[in-house]
Amino acid sequence: MMKRTTFHRALALGLALLLVIFSLAGCARRGAVSLRIVSAYSGKGVANATLTFTGSSGSETLSSDATGTVSGQVEADRTQMGVEATGYQKAFMQVTDLTKLPTTVQLTPLFLGVGTVISGGQPIAGASVTVWNTTTTTGPDGTFTFEGLAEGAYAGRVTKQGFADGTFDLVIGKNAKAVKVTLQEGQLLPLSSLATLPAYELTASYHRTLGGEDKSFDGRVVKNGSDILVMSGDPVNPTASLMVRGGTGYVFDNGAYTASGETAAAAAHVLQESCEGLLGLPATFSPRLFTIEKQPPVQLLGQTCDVWSMSGRFMFEGEAVTATATVTVGATGALANVPVKIVLNARSQEFFNFVYDAVVEVVSVDQVQAAARFPAQ
Template identity: 85%
Template sequence: MMKRTIFHRAEAHLGLNQRARGLALGLALLLVIFSLAGCARRGAVSLRIVSAYSGKGVANATLTFTGSSGSETLSSNATGTVSGQVQTDRTQIGVEAIGYQKVFIQVADLTKSPATVQLTPLFLGAGMVTSGGQLIAGASVTVWNTTTTTGPDGAFTFEGLAEGTYAGRVTKQGFADATFDLVVGKNAKAVNVTLQEGQLLPLSSLAKLPAYELTASYHRTLGGEDKSFDGRVIKNGSDILVMSGDPVNPTASLMVRKGTGYVFESGTYVAKGETAAAAAHVLQESCEGLLGLPATFSPRLFTIEKQPPAQLLGQTCDVWSMTGRFLFEGEAVTATATVTVGTTGALANVPMKIILNARSQSFFDFVYDAVVEVVSVDQAQAAARFPAQ
């Protein structure tokens, strides 16, 4: 009897354990199902936040997705793009960014989310950049770590700024930097920034070098009269040698030695005095002046652009191209110029080569084409070019 009772108790206990294990297994299965169901309720989100004013992407915008299960957020990157996954029941979307009006969107489901959301700026910070009464295009304007460029009308605009006063800076090749305060807010007025003109391209004069040799080729037409030169100029201290044609047996040559002017005649140099010396100096100064001409260009009348560097006289030189207008004998002419500038040692900021083309139909059909290049700055080589005394 006792054995039967023990057997029944053991049998009952075993049944209870089996039921408990079954219950635990069922609960675990439910948890897995709920977990899988939760994963299935997440959906992909991909859209872009842009300014309704400029169409540019709005960075660091916050998107809040709200639904019956709660809310979660995503942020836009530097281009205004938002991507990620959120619970599919969170179909109310709030979009906000500093300096813009907040937007609310209600969608039937996340797959119906718009590809683009526009935000309207609360305020615009605007201004104008001028110099000497002229509008300055292409100036870089920086406010609050954001940089923009002035348009053809010299105007600039900033958006996405909270109400307040911000420090700004304007930079432009050929002008001194200028600082200003930009007031952003209701009824704020546009700021006027005036740049002080400097040099479009600061250059050192070739004349400061003790010696050089340059080649020059230029042709000028003015009022039907042609003037041209194709040759080289050699300087050694105060001595000057100007030659055209073959350097060994020039077709024409002028020399200045110890202040005395000489002319090459019948294979030898003949002293001719001040007239020959003056003519040699005119040609030398014309070539030096052509090389330094970009230093006289007005930043208001010329645009400048840096080109790939070039190798010249054993060093890497800066190359600049310029387009604009300048005065020649009191008349405005259009010009394009490419100048190569030394970067190191005695040649730092010295113009080493220029290609110049200038035109004006109104100024007696003016045409001016020139190429001037420094080919040596070696003093011993320059001295060897002069005839023996």
């Protein structure tokens, strides 16, 4: 009896050991990964870097967050780690033990985009400089630097309280030159950006003639949060329309909106920014060159608004342009200092034929009404 009991115990133990062995064979051991990807140039975290861990059983990836931090788990048999991010040199290292990975991995920028912001020959410190989806601030010497951009040409914008916005083209690549951005005095009117409103609907009509080339727009722009609707013609059945909803661009075609990707979204943003820019344009006119007179107030959007008439001249591509504008500005509440209507007329006095006539007016700031403008999907 004793022998039989011993035999049964030994058999049970053997079966248990076999189960453990088969279990381990079917479930590879995993290890924790925790480190940070930083720039070798600035020490800042590199967002959206991809870490690829490779081993005998294949490969798997992890990504860095907005601060450059990476955390997760991978199989412990990985023998190589590769790190890559847009605008940076790739990095590789051998992995002998996941617990002994470095706490930080440095990536070297492939290229740097540099420039200086000045006004009146003096550097402008603290100016906000935006290129692509990145914003930085100029230092005491007016300089700025961008890293982590792929090779190519980018449109940039400089903003600074008391100055007109400046625009520039930044080339990223081998032998690219530093740019110099000159800001002009501005802020004749203390206008707030229309973009600060959570929702609006505006009508816009403008026509520009430059060197015999005509460009025009007659329609409306509706904003609801990050969604945009740009229409021309009948709002119910537009002759043309672009829509951005949830980050996706749509085009109105054959009576319906069809997804058309980044191109449609970019075009809608350009038209939206053009109309918002027209409303905010008087804030950039130099006080040395424009006169301003306050007119009787008017009622718009259910409140009393201030009205200003302006006349003077500004420089466009090196030539003097005379301009007159009537600007209607909200006086209280959420619309305080927000431009709600502008009538602008501009003419050149020099060699090229430049004509610009525009009327832009905000007709609603009701978020429910703005949301109802977007077609059901």
